[in-house]
Amino acid sequence: MFSREKNLLLFGVGLALVMVGCAKAPEPPRAEQPPPAEAVLPQATPTVEVKPEPAAKLPPPTQDEVRDAVARVYKDAVVVDTNRFAVGDFNGDGSQDVAVVATPATGMLGEINSEVANWILEDPQKIVLPDSKKATQRLAPVPAPTRVAQSDVLLVVLHGHGPSGWRSPESRQTYLLKNATSGGIRSQQMTTLLKANRGKTALPKMWGDIISETLGAEPGFLYYNGSKYVWYPRSRAAESAASK
Amino acid sequence: MRMLKISVLLLFAAALVLPFTFTSTVEGQGATEAPRGFDNVFNGFGSQAQFDADKTTFEERDEIADGLGPVYNAQACSECHQNPVTGGISQITELRAGHFDGTNFIDQPGGSLNNDRATNAEIQERIPGGNEVRTFRTSLNVLGDGFVECINSNTLSAIANGQPGQSGGQIAGQFIQVPVLEVNGAVRGGRFGWKNQQASLLSFASDAYLNEQGITNRFNLTENTSNGRFVGFGSGFDPVPDNAPCASNPSVNCGEDPEEDIVAFARFMRATKAPPRGPGAEDGSNGAPNADIVAGSNLFNQIGCAICHVRSITTSPAGTSINGGAFIVPAALGNKIIHPLSDFLLHNIGTGDGIVQNGGQSTRNKLRTAALWGMRTRDRIMHDGEGLNRNESILRHDGEANFVIANYNSLSGTQKNQLIAFLNSL
Numbered sequence: 111m112f113s114r115e116k117n118l119l120l121f122g123v124g125l126a127l128v129m130v131g132c133a134k135a136p137e138p139p140r141a142e143q144p145p146p147a148e149a150v151l152p153q154a155t156p157t158v159e160v161k162p163e164p165a166a167k168l169p170p171p172t173q174d175e176v177r178d179a180v181a182r183v184y185k186d187a188v189v190v191d192t193n194r195f196a197v198g199d200f201n202g203d204g205s206q207d208v209a210v211v212a213t214p215a216t217g218m219l220g221e222i223n224s225e226v227a228n229w230i231l232e233d234p235q236k237i238v239l240p241d242s243k244k245a246t247q248r249l250a251p252v253p254a255p256t257r258v259a260q261s262d263v264l265l266v267v268l269h270g271h272g273p274s275g276w277r278s279p280e281s282r283q284t285y286l287l288k289n290a291t292s293g294g295i296r297s298q299q300m301t302t303l304l305k306a307n308r309g310k311t312a313l314p315k316m317w318g319d320i321i322s323e324t325l326g327a328e329p330g331f332l333y334y335n336g337s338k339y340v341w342y343p344r345s346r347a348a349e350s351a352a353s354k
Numbered sequence: 355m356r357m358l359k360i361s362v363l364l365l366f367a368a369a370l371v372l373p374f375t376f377t378s379t380v381e382g383q384g385a386t387e388a389p390r391g392f393d394n395v396f397n398g399f400g401s402q403a404q405f406d407a408d409k410t411t412f413e414e415r416d417e418i419a420d421g422l423g424p425v426y427n428a429q430a431c432s433e434c435h436q437n438p439v440t441g442g443i444s445q446i447t448e449l450r451a452g453h454f455d456g457t458n459f460i461d462q463p464g465g466s467l468n469n470d471r472a473t474n475a476e477i478q479e480r481i482p483g484g485n486e487v488r489t490f491r492t493s494l495n496v497l498g499d500g501f502v503e504c505i506n507s508n509t510l511s512a513i514a515n516g517q518p519g520q521s522g523g524q525i526a527g528q529f530i531q532v533p534v535l536e537v538n539g540a541v542r543g544g545r546f547g548w549k550n551q552q553a554s555l556l557s558f559a560s561d562a563y564l565n566e567q568g569i570t571n572r573f574n575l576t577e578n579t580s581n582g583r584f585v586g587f588g589s590g591f592d593p594v595p596d597n598a599p600c601a602s603n604p605s606v607n608c609g610e611d612p613e614e615d616i617v618a619f620a621r622f623m624r625a626t627k628a629p630p631r632g633p634g635a636e637d638g639s640n641g642a643p644n645a646d647i648v649a650g651s652n653l654f655n656q657i658g659c660a661i662c663h664v665r666s667i668t669t670s671p672a673g674t675s676i677n678g679g680a681f682i683v684p685a686a687l688g689n690k691i692i693h694p695l696s697d698f699l700l701h702n703i704g705t706g707d708g709i710v711q712n713g714g715q716s717t718r719n720k721l722r723t724a725a726l727w728g729m730r731t732r733d734r735i736m737h738d739g740e741g742l743n744r745n746e747s748i749l750r751h752d753g754e755a756n757f758v759i760a761n762y763n764s765l766s767g768t769q770k771n772q773l774i775a776f777l778n779s780l
Contacts, residue, residue, distance in 0.1 A: 141674070141675040141679065142506055142507060142508075142542075142670065142674055142675060142676045183763070201704070203704060203752075203753075224767060225743070225745055226745050226767050226770035226771060226774070227745070228749070228763040229749070230746050230749050230750070252742065255743075269704075269752065271752070271756055280756050280757070280760070282752075282756070282759060282760055282763060283704070283749065283750075283752040283756075283759070312483060315486050315487070315488050316486075317706075336489070336705065336706050336707070336738065336740075337705070337736075337738060337740035337741075337750060338740070
């Protein structure tokens with residue numbers, strides 16, 4: 111009997127030693143190692159960060175180039191009017207963009223108005239931005255989604271990519287604008303506008319060059335605000351100046 | 355004999371119990387999924403009672419007598435971090451402004467943040483003329499941020515270093531190191547805020563308490579100005595001095611936060627679960643997988659979205675010392691697999707926003723990759739909340755994301771809808 115208890119005791123001691131040995135003792139906290147030196151340096155500059163050549167150094171656009179660039183994204187969804195276009199850096203990324211008047215191709219309205227189209231469809235006249243002079247204000251309601259009709263005249267704005275701008279095969283980001291043109295578009299450099307306007311009135315925050323235009327007998331311009339193209343009638347600038 | 359029997363029993367019991375006392379630090383233990391849920395239940399860090407108490411502090415409305423303002427954006431953390439449960443996102447944006455002199459971004463007077471509210475109409479901040487760089491920033495989700503805090507900085511750095519190789523050199527996330535406010539001189543990989551301006555949740559809480567609610571605290575003792583005008587204690591606009599001793603250590607100045615709410619905020623964020631997936635998720639975590647979501651999930655990887663919207667990251671092992679030694683990764687947060695769909699790095703995708711915070715001028719037009727977890731709870735997306743539909747938001751990506759968008763453009767309408775179905779399941 112005693113011998114059996116003794117054996118059990120020895121077995122218990124042995125088991126305890128084995129299980130404790132298998133367990134790992136607590137470790138002191140491991141410090142997060144500082145990242146390697148190269149990791150804290152600025153990362154390799156992405157190719158898209160390379161500052162493109164100034165737009166002025168690019169050759170004048172040809173009609174074929176404009177048509178091909180639009181077709182790269184829109185394929186046969188729109189018919190471009192290659193007599194009416196303007197180039198400039200409208201989104202202010204240093205790469206030349208192109209704006210060209212277009213109409214919907216016959217039978218392509220479904221594709222043009224698709225919710226998963228490859229372009230951002232909007233009506234710049236429906237975009238009402240907050241008044242930067244008022245701290246508290248009621249914002250305009252979000253406009254209903256824009257729909258294109260067969261008779262609409264549209265403005266295609268194709269954002270450039272890299273030094274070749276809108277001619278680059280990688281230039282694909284594009285806005286399709288309704289109620290944005292009556293045909294007489296003209297590019298104007300933002301710096302020129304700002305100089306001409308100095309001391310006169312507060313202009314909206316523009317990301318790049320503007321597209322001057324007259325809509326419904328009202329002169330004004332289209333500008334990019336970082337996410338949308340917005341219509342700015344010149345009369346608004348006059349009102350602003352008068353209220354100063 | 356009886357003693358011998360008792361000894362044998364005790365030894366058996368000890369042998370069984372001892373190993374379990376050390377299991378939390380056993381190395382080589384497999385990583386496990388982080389808990390997920392919009393359920394107001396803690397993630398295992400601390401206790402449910404502590405979580406509930408901290409959540410109450412997170413939801414507490416501060417008044418002028420508590421130190422609110424004089425310029426501020428909200429009265430409680432949960433005003434901006436609330437949907438669908440406390441700690442989630444909201445439609446609230448903050449406003450930042452400054453100007454670009456052709457080389458550098460320069461803050462508007464008093465800093466780029468333009469507080470939308472003030473305790474006195476006379477000191478309401480407005481953007482002064484000449485500050486043409488202006489942007490809105492949406493509030494961010496903080497659910498699951500305890501896990502994000504426990505990601506090793508080296509992991510983020512390694513993701514950044516791998517991106518050029520995955521993208522033919524087009525994508526190169528920028529990893530920045532930012533100060534850890536609770537440890538003098540310590541820096542760590544930034545991961546919180548749209549500009550990765552904070553690395554620890556305590557720093558993040560301290561920064562937000564001052565900048566969003568106007569409450570000075572242990573790590574931010576100076577009140578914000580109103581467009582550069584001093585409006586702090588002594589100006590007539592702020593009745594609360596910034597020198598209350600900390601309740602936990604009266605020798606330390608806690609500003610207007612003697613109860614150290616910032617500690618409760620940080621503890622609350624650390625104890626939140628990660629956002630859960632919606633019905634039909636491809637991982638089977640919420641019912642049977644939906645075929646469109648499964649297909650969309652595969653497309654998300656195939657076209658390159660996942661290079662930046664990284665799907666899975668494992669946190670540091672429990673016991674790791676982070677935040678310059680100020681925080682030890684607890685078992686509840688250590689060695690956990692999370693699915694944030696972000697690399698927590700800065701990228702230029704053509705959306706700006708033109709503002710510089712902690713990362714230097716090279717980050718001017720870069721933003722942190724949006725973490726897409728919980729995306730189905732958001733109607734206004736991207737950093738400025740200007741994305742009102744998924745397709746348009748995808749198309750707003752350019753710059754580093756150019757080739758990914760080219761891949762997206764080449765998808766059929768059905769495939770795009772599958773991809774969007776996947777996004778709406780996040």
